[in-house]
Amino acid sequence: MSALTSADIGQDRSARPGTADASEGRGRFGRVASLLLIAPLGLLLAAVFFLPIVNFLSRSFIEPQLTLSHYAELFGEPLYLRILLRTMWIALATTALTLVLGYPVALLMTRINGVAAAVVSLCVIIPLWTSVLVRSYAWIVLLQRNGLVNQSLQHLGIIDQPLTLLHTDGAVLVAMTQVLLPFMVLPVYATLRNIPPELTRAARNLGAGRLRAFLAVTLPLSLPGAAAGAVMIFVLALGFYITPALVGGPRTLMIATLISQQATELSNWPLAAALSFVLLVLSLGVTMAFKRLLGVDRMVHHG
Amino acid sequence: MASSVMRWLERSTTAVAVGLILAFLIVPTLLVIPMSVSPTSYLRFPPTGISFHWYSAYFSDQEWIAATLFSLKIAGLTTVASTIVGVMAAVALVRGRVPGRETIQALILAPLIVPHIVVAIALYLQFAPLRLVGTTTGFVLAHTVLAVPYVVLIVSAALTRLDQSLEMAALNLGASPLRAFLEITVPLTAPAIAAGAVFAFLASFDETVVSFFLSGVENKTLTRKLFEDIDFNLSPIIAAISTIIVVMTIAIMGLGQLARRATIRKTGTN
């Protein structure tokens, strides 16, 4: 259990020698056969993904007639702006927290083996494989008024009255950090594992102390992994729905929960569409801007 | 002396810190297990005993069972559909001649990037007039779109890793392209195809947001019913179901992981 799903996939990306001399014997399936092979997926995506999304988003521009009024409403209403800013703040804070918590775990994973390595790997992998719904539910149980956290704090005599933990920004932040943390650990681990140990030895041999060698060699070389993890987590966090909806509740909306509220409770489709468009532009914008860093392959699970 | 003490201190501090982070990862994940066997409806420490009451409650509740079966049916059909469609596309992308390969690859992966809430509402609006909301067809179409990128990613990676000269050798020795594909490519990438299928199954079975919007009064997925119950009445039945899901997922993913290893062994350097 020392190697991990994402780490393996991450490696697959770097090890793609086939394309280098692909001029030799590439394209055994001709153009027609290739198109026929890819056509079913193309049609499916067109009809059940791109067309519905375009139809939905276009409602923000053409209902009731050609207009930008929904965007004016969106950016003119302080509540919406506040939710937008809160979403970005929470996404950014989640990213920072996962970086701070995830890096040491990844670093540790490169330095242990045997049973310890297996245990640490399982601690990272099992949450990744576990339903976000289940994990959000666990956070409710932990954080509610008579939940485990309040029980323990009272038991220890730290507090007299139970604290309000659930339905706060803090609760959303903590739960999202826990849900997304594996997405930081795995790419960082993958890059750390690919740093040749000779490099650190060389730095030490040349007179660098342990900390110095880490700062001069390991840290810079692991930045691509950390950056990939950060971009992925930020984008996932922006559009996160389940955790904010359950742990956050109606008073701490994020953009995804706001979209859902506009759609289901108010049937305000044009505004939901406008909000979705803003969310999509943000997500795609960040993804495109950091495309090189982001191994899409590493997105093994989705909230 | 002093430095070894320092080293020891440093190491134990690191160990404690990382231990706490790992606990933060794993405790909320596995918390549902003690909850599911707690005799009380609130989890208490120390626990007051063990009871499988919530499991029997789940298995005797018609609604839960119906939702579970519906989810399994959707996930099964989604697995079949996305594996077939995804393997075909992966073969075309890796071994075929496709104009604008990079762009097409990016488009296929788009469902992984677009937030599910956007997909969910868009599909709801598209499906409603077609009377596809709450139908098996509607769910399978939607989940296939969300699951197929995993199949394409995993199978493409295996095909890329597969030494192309093996297929060339088969052709050279007289096999038709189809025969070479069936006799050489498929057996050598079978574990990856299986792993892709596992991911597709879980992507569907686990999917919550789109299911939330597409579920009808009659046909509810398990995730939709869980979501409602978590939001409204937090019964420990949820913990029992969650435990079943966690155990099942870990078992399936473990198998999938073994399959992936097997492909890497088979198609890796030789």
Next chain:
Amino acid sequence: MDSVNGNRAVNVPAVSFQHVSRRFGSVTAVDDVTIDVAPGEFLSLVGPSGSGKTTLLMMLAGFEQPSAGRLAVSGRDVTDLAPNHRNIGMVFQKYALFPHRTVADNIAFPLRMRGIGRSEREQRVAEVLAMVKLDGYGQRMPAQLSGGQQQRVALARAIVFEPPVILMDEPLGALDKKLRQHMQIEIKELQARLKATVIYVTHDQEEALTMSDRVAILDHGKLVQSGGPRELYEAPATAFVADFLGDMNFLPAEITGMDERGIEVTVGGRRVPVATSGCWKDKGAVRLAVRPEHVTVLPGPAGQGLSGMVDRLVFQGSNLTILVSVDRVGQLRAQVEAQSPLASLATGDPVAITWAPERAHLFPRAGS
């Protein structure tokens, strides 16, 4: 197991490349190559990496389509034929043994594709296994074999269906030196026994010289020269061939005069012996090439030829290389037997350098 169509007319080449070119975008990998391979001939394609030798092979096997030109096997045009209909044997660079099939299944594969029945398949597999000295290995998996054994299985699989031509793409590249030399002999013996036509791609010029009836040298996609190993070695047509095959000294030289008997060449201002058959019409700068083993070193100051000074002696087992600094020319290598009395030369000793006139080759000065 005679894989040559013995009753075919001798003048029909086993393989014929006619004005074959292959372009990848703006890169020309193979540039107007025309060459025939006679039945039973062992032809090596050699050249540095990127010279187009593998592309040429891939086009013959059908994995690359020529941008121009035609390909024929035993007189039949195969240019537009799918790879699986070409009936050409091939040994791939890394063998390409099917890892999920036993050795016997690997070898039987082409027979099965040709609809040959089980009993005949088994018999022929046993025959070729014996031929490559792997009797009894049929039920092993490829991964259980050593590199040399895998190489033999690949060979067996390529000959079992008795193709008229066998292609080999750097088949020994993955083996260590000892095993490689051993397999060179074995492949050569097998080819002679089967009287098979073989086209052999390698970047190892020594290997090509050892094994081939004929060597074709490629550079930047062009066929530079083809001929018997000895002919190429002794009469290289271009400076590239001279440099690529074996070891060669290149000296800046000048044609200073010419008459009906020949031309007069000087190196560093001194006249040197040259008997060139090339038709040099103009005076001017040229490159003179002479192989180290053809350089004669005479101790003592020069009476004739070039004068120089010993830089260093390099012992190489059976041979000794003497590095000589030639006045106004540069360093030159001479190779003599290790037992030669010249072994007693010491750094700084004055020597005279000369060579037999027919051993010197002249090439145009680069860029002129």
